[in-house]
Amino acid sequence: MRLDERDRPLRMGEGRISGYLSIALGTLSVLAVLCFMFPDYLTTPSLRAGYNIPLMRKLLAAGMIFSAGFGVLTFILNRQKRLGALGIMLTLLAMYLGGSSVQVGPRYDAPGFIGLDWFILDLLASAATFIALEKIVPHKRDQPILRPDFWHDGRYFIFNHLAIGIFLFLGVRTMPSLFSWTINADLQSWFRTLPGVVQFVVVLVTADIMEYATHRAMHEVPVLWRFHAVHHSVERMDWMAGSRLHFLEPVVTRMAVMLPAFILGASDTPLLCYIVWAGFQAGLVHSNFGLEFGPLKYVVATPLFHHWHHGSDREAIDINYAAHLPILDRLFGTYHMPADRWPAQYGVVGNPLPKGMWRQFLYPFQRTPTNIVD
Template identity: 45%
Template sequence: MTRKSISRIRYTLGEAVKKPAHVVRDTVEQTSDLLASSGELTFGKGLIGTIIALALGALCLLGVIAFHFPEYLTTPELRRQYSVDFLRQAMLVALLIAGGLSLANIILGFFRKLNLLAFALVISAVALGGSRVPVGNFPDHTPYIGLDWFILDLLGSTLIFIAIEKLLPLRKGQPVFRPEWQTDLKHFAVNHFLVGLILLTVNFVIHHGFGWMVQHDFQLAVQQIGFVPQLLLCILVADLSQYWTHRAYHEIPFLWKFHAVHHSAKSMDWLAGSRQHVLEVIATRVLVMTPLFVVGFSEAVVNAYIIIVGFQAVLNHANVGIPWGPLKYLIVTPDFHHWHHSSDDEAIDRNYAAHYAFLDYLFGTAVKADRRLPDKYGVVGDYMPDGFIAQQAFPFRAKPEG
C-alpha cells in the first residue's frame, strides 16, 4: 500500500472522527438513495464493489450475532447439519472480502461514505468476535427466528441465480436491481425470519387437525416403496394439492385478495417469488404438507421434496431461458410459470401447477398462446400498492379484484 493510499484512508477516517454527525447524516442519505435506486450496474465505477462490501459486511455482522445467540436466531433443522468450522472459515473469507473491497474503494475515491459504512460493519463484526465467537451448549427447543436461514438462502440464491440469470437470461437486458426489488427483498427477509413461527403453526395444525386421518398400515406400505418412485409420488401428491389450492386462490374472490399480493410483481426474477402474503404462506404449507403427512412418505423423501420445491419455486420465477424441449409438457419451467404471472388475456387463471406441467394439460388450464413469452406481468388494473406493509394490509382493506 502506497504512502498516498495510506494518507487517503487516514483523511477519510479523520473526517469521520472530526465531523461524526455530518458524516453519519451523509452516509444515511447515501445508503437510503442506494437502497431506493434501481437499474443496470456498470463495471469500473466502484458501485458493484461497494454493494458487495455492504452486503457481506451486514450479513457477517448478522452472522456474528447469530453465533452469540444460536438458540434464538438459528433454525434447529439447519444447525444439526452445520459444520461450524466451515462456517467460521466462510465468515472469515467474507470479512476479508468486505474489508478489502471497502478499503480499496476508499483509496480510489469511490463512494467513500458508503464504503466507510461497510468497513464499520466489518470492524463491528470483528469487535464482537468475528469468526472466533465460541458456541457452547444450549437448549434445542427454544422459540427462534430463522436468521441463519435468511443469511444462507440469500447468499446461496444470489450466487447461483444471479449468475444463471446473467448467463442464460429469458429477458435480456433486465437489470439485477429492477424496479420494486426492495419490496421483494423485504418479503424474502420476513418470510425467512418467521420460519420458526410458520413451521410451528403448520406442524400444530397438521398434527392436531388431521391426525385422525392417519392409517399406519397404509403409511408403512408407502414407505416400502423405493426412494425415487416414492419421491416422484410425493411430488405428485403435493402438486395435486398445490394445484387445487392455487386454483382456489384465483377463483374465490376472498382468497384472491391474498394471492394478488404474489401476482403484483411486474418483473420476474429469482426474488419475485418471495412476494407473498404471510397468511398465504402458512395456509399453502398446511394444505400441501397435510397430504404428505397423511399418506406417510418417509422422512428422507419429504426432506428431498422440500429441497426440490425450494429450488424449483425460485427457478420458476427466475429470469432464466433454457431450451427445455419436450420436458416443458412434463415439468413446470420458468417459461411455463411466467405465463401464470402474466396479465395478458390468454394467461388469466392458467398454468396453476408448481411441479408437473401435465396437470394443467390434464385439467384444461394450460395457456394456449402463439408466442413463447407474455407481454406484461402483474395484476390486471395494477391496483396493488407497493411496499411490504401496504401489501400485507391490502386483503383487509380492499374489495375483491380480478
C-alpha cells in the same frame, strides 16, 4: 446516496457493485456471528441439527474476507467511499463480536425462534445461483439485477425467511393435532419400505396436486384472490420476485402441500430432497432466466411456464397453476404455454394493489381497497 440512485442500473468501475457486495457480505457476517452466539433464538432447529460447524466457520471467514476485500476495492476505485466504509465497519463489527472463532452460545430452550440462518444461507445460495443464470441466459436482457421494486421484494424475502418459525409453528406443528385422525400406522410403515426415489416422486406429485387445488382456489374464490393478488402484483420477474407473498398465503399453502407427505409418513431424506427441490424450483420459475429447456419444458415447470402464469394479457389469465408438473394443467384444462413467445407484460390487470409491504398485507382485509394506479 439519493434514494432514486438505488434503482439505477449498476455499471462496472463505479464502485457501487463492490460497495453493495461489501455491505451485503458484512451484514450477513454480523448476522452469522449472532447466530453462533444465540443459536436457540436465531437458528432453525431442523437445520441446526445438521450443521457442520467447522464448515460454517470457514464460510463465515470467507464472507468476512470478501466483505473487507470489496470494501477496500471500493476505496481503490475512489468512488462511493461511504458504501465501502460501511462494508468495512460491518466486517470489523463481526470481528469484534468474535468473527469466525466466536464461541457457540449456551442453550436457553427458547420458546420460539427467528430463522436467521435460513435467511443467510438461502440468500447466499439463491443470489449466487440465480444471478449467474440470469446473467448467462437472460430472458429480458435490459433488466438490471437491482430492477425497480427489487428492494420491495427483498423486504418480503427477509420477512418471510425470518418468520419461518411462525410458519413452522402454524403449519408443521399444528398439523399433528389437526390431522392425527388421518394417520394409519400400516400405511406409513409400508410407504417407508419403498425406495427413496419412489417416495420422492410420490411426495412431489401429491404435493403438486394440493398446490394445484389451493392455487386454483386462490384465483377463483374472490376473497382468496385478494390475498394471492399480492403475489401477482409483480411487474418485473426475477429470482427475488417470487418472495412477494401475502404473509398468510405460505401458512395455508405449505400446510396443504405437506399434508400428503405427513399422511404417508415419508422418510426424512426424500422429504428433505422435496423441500430443497421445491425451494430451488420456486426461485427458478420466477427468475429472469431465458433458457426454454427444450422438450423438458413439457415435463417440469420452467420460467416460461410460470412467467405465463404471471402474464397480464388476456390469454394469460387463470392458467398454469402447477408448481412442478405442467401435466396437471393439461389434465384440468388450464394449460397455456405458446412455444414461440413469452408474455408481453406482468401484473394484476388495473393495478389495484397499493405500494409497500405493510399496505399490501392490509389490502385483503380492506372493504374498499384503495385503487392506486402507477
